[in-house]
Amino acid sequence: MTDENLKKPFIEFRNVTKRFGDRTILDNVNVSMYKGEITAIIGKSGVGKSVFLKHIIGLMKPDSGEILFEGQPLSKMSRGQWTTFKRSVSYMFQQNALFDSLNVFENIALPLRERTRMKDSEIRTRVEEKLEQFELDEVADRYPSQISGGMQKRVALARALVTEPEIILFDEPTTGLDPLRKNAVLTMIAHHQREIGFTAIMVSHDIPDVFFIANRVAIIEDKKIPFQGTPVELEQSEDEIVRQFIMGQESLKDELTGLLTRQEMERLLSAELARMGRYQAKLALILFTIDDLKQVREKIGYILEQRIVQCLGLMLKKHFGMIGTSARYDSSSIVTVLPHTDCERAEKLLESLKEEMRHKAILKATQHSKTCVDISVLAGVACTDSSVTIESLVKQAKGNQKVMIKLSCSGNGVK
Amino acid sequence: MTDSAHESRGTVAILDFFAAIGRRAFSFVSELGAVAIFFVHGLALIFSLPIQIRKIIQQIYFIGVKSVLIISLIGLFTGMVLGLQGYYSLVKFGSEGLLGAAVALSLIRELGPVLAALMIIGRAGSSIAAEIGIMRISEQIDALDTMDINPIRYLISPKIAASIIVFPLLTAFFDVIGIAGGYITGVIMLQINSGIFMNSIYSSVVWADISEGFIKSLVFAVIVSTICCYEGYFTHMRPGGFGARGVSLATTSAVVISCVLVLVADYVLTSFLM
DSSP: OHHHHHSOOSEEEEEEEEEETTEEEEEEEEEEEOTTOEEEEEOOTTSSHHHHHHHHHTSSOOSEEEEEETTEEGGGOOHHHHHHHHHTEEEEOTTOOOOTTSOHHHHHHHHHHHHOOOOHHHHHHHHHHHHHHTTOGGGTTSOGGGSOHHHHHHHHHHHHHTTOOSEEEEESTTTTSOHHHHHHHHHHHHHHHHHHOOEEEEEEOOTTGGGGTOSEEEEEETTEEEEEEOHHHHHTOOOHHHHHHHHHTTOOEETTTTEEOHHHHHHHHHHHHHHHHHHOOOEEEEEEEEETHHHHHHHTOHHHHHHHHHHHHHHHHHHHTTTOEEEEEETTEEEEEEETOOHHHHHHHHHHHHHHHHHSOOOOOOTTTTSOOOEEEEEEEEEESSOOOHHHHHHHHHHTOEEEEEEOSSSSSBO | OOHHHHHHHHHHHHHHHHHHHHHHHHHHHHHHHHHHHHHHHHHHHHTSSSOOHHHHHHHIIIIIGGGHHHHHHHHHHHHHHHHHHHHHHHGGGTOGGGHHHHHHHHIIIIIHHHHHHHHHIIIIIHHHHHHHHHHHHTTHHHHHHHTTOOHIIIIIHHHHHHHHHHHHHHHHHHHHHHHHHHHIIIIIITOOOHHHHHHHHHHHOOHHHHHHHHHHHHHHHHHHHHHHHHHHHTGGGOSSOOHHHHHHHHHHHHHHHHHHHHHHHHHHHHHHHO
């Protein structure tokens, strides 16, 4: 969080207001987007996300307020500065906006032909490179109306990338696609972003899919930005507006891990604890924390970080099955609530989990075998037979945390 | 209701009426201004480097070469009808020898430029409006913009340049074929002496006639290309409809407005140049 204060925003909206007639779409909007990151702008359909994006590239101008690029207001840029800026930005349209009277090759070549003085042979090389990268070689001479929707999307992305831009704006890249393709498009974008390092600003209403790849999220709700921050901060946020927004979407289960969200878990736990007072029951809580998760994100990647949590979550779900309910507590912790269980039993269950984890391969980090990070999973048990607060229970568990399992780089396995 | 109440209602009604006319007039004038700015923009960008020779030639092919057939057909039959009608009128005064002049002058001064323009509006004008309109609604024009390709330079300038080259050529072509048509009906069918027919043309057609026709065709070129491109380009700002409906409305407007303006301009130019 502290590094954000030190970094300067790459693209910034300051008090931007936009009206169409008597309808206000954006009202005093303030957002910061940083270089080399994927920033997701989310919001319900029709709320003004496309309008937001079009302001960045100058297709629309704000009625008041400023949009700044590296501290420079767009409206005060000289012709030369503006041209340089525009040439470093690419836009991917929601409906692809391919030139339907040109074939795939010509579509991808167009920005190079019109905007650069590259020779024909150079253009050909670059375009063929892109065709190969996106597996479009076979349809190079077909027209957009003759290829499938998924291919059209790939052509649009290839066209956006062929000029090697610094910034790419994505207008709802996955809207309308089926879940499998959604994932593929987002993975494709994330993959290229990681390789090339461009700054991506993505507008979407497909949550939580974008959370998987975004470094930063901003919500547009009711013409304003009630939240901007990392996706995990968003999910764990306790701000009323943000929670309402999240609840309003269908992401009741923490999609990443298949577990309950923190808020739901707290509701469940409070209900259980309340019952405790009446029925003399017991309740155990295990807090699992993955240590060094931030290191994984920094050294290897965001996706792997999420995968690890996902993996642990699935394992816990399977192991504790009917006995307990697991929920995401924060970005690197999962909490398992075990009603009608005492400490002894909880400890026993933990032991059997440890054994299980030893015998099964938890994670095979084969894609990123160049870097290796040691991670360990801590687990702590807390139990109670009376009504206590959630915080105290979690605190107790945290205090009891010991290393349950360690994944080390030196050995090729688990200790 | 009291008398004064009636009166004020009446006054308000009259004021509303004038206000409505005033509004129409204002919007007409501002639209005219927008069209003029659009034209100047398109014209100026023709000359921005590098000059888009290839695109201009493509448009010359599309607007000009592909209209040759229809121009020939219409030209031929117009000439033939002129021959017949001209003969019928002139023979009453015993002046059938002047048929050649009548046909040639009508074509060169008036029918050539106007009919050629109307035919091109129907053939190329409507398709220009439709193509640009569809590019507009499918965001292809926005896509060009985001790639820092000036859409007016890319789409509109070649069409304006090509029109300015093509209209006078097609008009001349229409004239020649029309005169040939007049020859067919006059000399071949109605047995007027061919020498007399051709001689009357030589003696009555002067350079001023040809240059008038030429100037008209240039003005029509500007009107048709600008209006058709304008209607297509601003399809999205049309209040009447969106998507396909918007494009169809744009195409209809383009054709109708171009036709009307061509005929109005024809009158204005004729009265100035006479």
